[in-house]
Amino acid sequence: DADVTQTPRNRITKTGKxxxxxxxxxxxxxxxxxxxxxxxxxxxxxxxxxxxKDINKGExxxxxxxxxxxxxxxxxSLESAIPNQTAxxxxxxxxxxxxxxxxxxxxxxxxxxx
Amino acid sequence: xxxxxxxxxxxxxxxxASLELRCNYSYGATPYLxxxxxxxxxxxxxxxxxxSGDTLVQGIKGFEAEFKRSQSSFNLRKPSVHxxxxxxxxxxxxRDAGNMLTFGGGTRLMVKP
Numbered sequence: 001d002a003d004v005t006q007t008p009r010n011r012i013t014k015t016g017k018x019x020x021x022x023x024x025x026x027x028x029x030x031x032x033x034x035x036x037x038x039x040x041x042x043x044x045x046x047x048x049x050x051x052x053k054d055i056n057k058g059e060x061x062x063x064x065x066x067x068x069x070x071x072x073x074x075x076x077s078l079e080s081a082i083p084n085q086t087a088x089x090x091x092x093x094x095x096x097x098x099x100x101x102x103x104x105x106x107x108x109x110x111x112x113x114x
Numbered sequence: 115x116x117x118x119x120x121x122x123x124x125x126x127x128x129x130x131a132s133l134e135l136r137c138n139y140s141y142g143a144t145p146y147l148x149x150x151x152x153x154x155x156x157x158x159x160x161x162x163x164x165x166s167g168d169t170l171v172q173g174i175k176g177f178e179a180e181f182k183r184s185q186s187s188f189n190l191r192k193p194s195v196h197x198x199x200x201x202x203x204x205x206x207x208x209r210d211a212g213n214m215l216t217f218g219g220g221t222r223l224m225v226k227p
Contacts, residue, residue: 043217101214
């Protein structure tokens with residue numbers, strides 16, 4: 001089984017709709033991240049969480065919110081989706097060690113907002 | 115602030131040919147450096163990383179990268195490309211704090227038969 005899973009894998013939604021993307025991990029990591037990927041822009045950080053009680057905004061958090069329901073679960077919500085939120089979204093985890101930068105990624109969710 | 119640039123958005127090589135993907139970084143101290151690969155329909159997977167020591171780093175799938183401080187580069191190489199190497203490749207450096215990464219824009223590799 002995959003260590004980091006994301007649901008759904010693909011989603012088409014309409015402008016103005018609320019949508020939630022879910023991420024679960026079995027790696028036992030404290031740290032979790034949400035990124036979006038756009039062609040030519042690489043991965044940009046939306047939100048991150050270093051433990052269940054810690055939530056932080058990344059560089060492009062406007063229009064998004066998150067919930068860390070448990071160590072293993074980190075959800076991303078689009079309160080009112082707009083077309084420029086069409087992108088590939090990745091969840092990632094990492095160990096809670098000062099020297100560890102390696103991140104482990106889920107397979108991604110392709111979101112289309114029409 | 116730390117940053118990383120991948121000058122080539124797309125590269126096409128013939129199967130069996132050698133490959134070099136470029137990565138240039140801006141970082142205040144001796145950097146940690148990473149290369150990730152994203153195969154179609156999959157998440158990113160770590161290919162290799164440089165923390166210290168030998169500047170030539172070996173990774174998975176036959177890839178290697180060389181850290182050149184004088185050129186602020188960490189280019190990824192493979193002597194003979196296979197069709198399965200077609201993917202998008204990302205170079206990354208740590209952010210200022212929090213053990214997080216800043217990713218380059220990515221290079222999409224296409225392999226011709």
